[in-house]
Amino acid sequence: MKIKSQRDFWSGLMFAVAGGAFAIGATNYSMGSSARPGPGYFPLILSVIMSILGLIVLFKSLTIEAEGGDPIGDIAWRPLLVVVAAIAVFGLALPRLGLVVTVPILIVLVSLAGDEFKWKGVLASAVVLTGFSWAIFVFGLKLTLPLWPSFMPA
């Protein structure tokens, strides 16, 4: 068996698997009857339809010829991992280290995702953006964002 459209193959698989997972989840909740639909009623209908659609997409990707195999192409691992990690680090650091420390960490970290990393520019933008976000979010909008590391007395 040869995959004729890579993009469709993987997305069909994704829909079928996700639909199956949601359907299995839905069986944990009461179905009710059509006169008194329970919490599992609507998700089960949806997930079954989605799995069927996923299987059709999958089937088509194996039978219908697509131009050049419709390849997915290279995956940009570095930007993907760096950006996702930077967002997660932001979430971890903000409540503990406060805005003043977290913003520079985020900027330096996320800048690694690009292919032109120069310390001078990155540090400059880190300083500017830290000041900027303090001015807008803390001073201007009075949002309750932790400003300094939690172990330091305010």
Added chain:
Amino acid sequence: MDLLNNLTLGFGVAFTLQNLTYAFFGSVLGTLIGVLPGLGPVATIAMLLPSIYTLDATPALIMLAGIYYGAQYGGSTTAILINVPGEASSVVTAIDGYQMARQGRAGAALAAAGLGSFFAGCVGTVVIAAFAPPLTELAFKFGAAEYFSLMVLGLIGAVVLASGSLLKAIAMILLGLLLAQINTDVISGVPRYSFDIAELTDGIGFVVIAMGVFGFGEVIANLGKSAEHRQVFTKNVTGLWPTRQDFKQAWPSVVRGTALGSLLGVLPGNGALLASFATYTMEKKVAGASGRFGKGDIRGVAGPESANNAGAQTSFIPMLTLGIPPNAVMALMVGAMTIKGIQPGPQVMTSNPQLFWGLIASMWVGNAMLVILNLPLIGIWIKLLTVPYRFLFPAITLFCCIGVYTLNNNTFDVYMTAVFAAVGYAFYKLSCEGAPLLLGFILGPMMEENLRRALLLSRGDWTTFVTRPLSSGLLIASALLVVIVTLPSIRKKREVTFVDD
């Protein structure tokens, strides 16, 4: 003439120096906050609600109306400039607006959005003044079955939003509907798909998904291209203003969008939102083969933006006449009215005519302020795009992160955004489109509630959807749309027209 008398009374109230000032400040604040990614009208109004405590009722509501319009326009600005829709209704704006920005036509897109909204706002004001009572009757006729059918129509329409495979677009809608099922069941109170995580029982935030799938997915995809292929924004920006050709193309869309928006905005359950999606669908159909939708067609910005604003305007009707808030923003407005000791409902029109008509007139004033305020700002927004991408993307990341965190002051939302950033990149790689997913996600809870309520009322009889005339009409329209989209000959044309390069 009742209408004229009423409007005169209203404008008399709105055109006092004090109220004009409040309308202006409201619009300025709203725009400035709404431009920040992730902060839509709801968040902005909620944030600024305390600032009206000390004001009288009329200026307070006028200021809130200004904030509302400002935030909405600010949200469209972010959608056009960096592909991050701040609220549900600017999802559509992002599709073509962002493409225009990449082609150096951000100015034209922003101007079209602003001017279209202003036109829609003018019409909307007159519509409210003239048709508030009869339109309210229409809203009464809508029961659970009608809402469900309306949403089916809306979702089928959304399929046309996608430019690639039809099947995948429908599957994305279903995925969106399913993601919306991660919540606490409204009727039985059972937490669903929450894996015992307390935060998940409240559901995933719309902004979290929008930012992850649209904003970050795009950032990662841009960074993945090698520098010479990247050129996210073209260097040669062609003029700040729409060309004569743009005007010629856009104005019929603005008129159609306004009409549809005014009509749908009256419906409770966020009609303004459906209006912007429906208008995009309609424009794409009307344009036919000549359209460049999904690749930066000005009609894809002008139409939905007008519809959205007209809908936002007429969504005041159910609130002012019935006291029923049709969406979250209006709910906050009702809250503000109660804080000021006014009981929203039909009696406001007679007991507080100054407030009622003053508010309506100041909506128009708010819209005018927006145009005056934002047209000069366009130049500044465009300057923003000339910043090299290596400085731009860290800043986008930062503001998105802070925006997500401040939604609930909770880091859980930040982690979810990280997850959806990866999901968004996967969608990009698999050419699955985000817009249908988001529409499904937004409509999911409403759709389920109305389906179950309709079935409950009909004692489990599915035929209720076809025996009620309004509902069956809507379903027939959806079926027709499916037929049109799937007819082999038309389908072939559709593929030729909309397939990506």
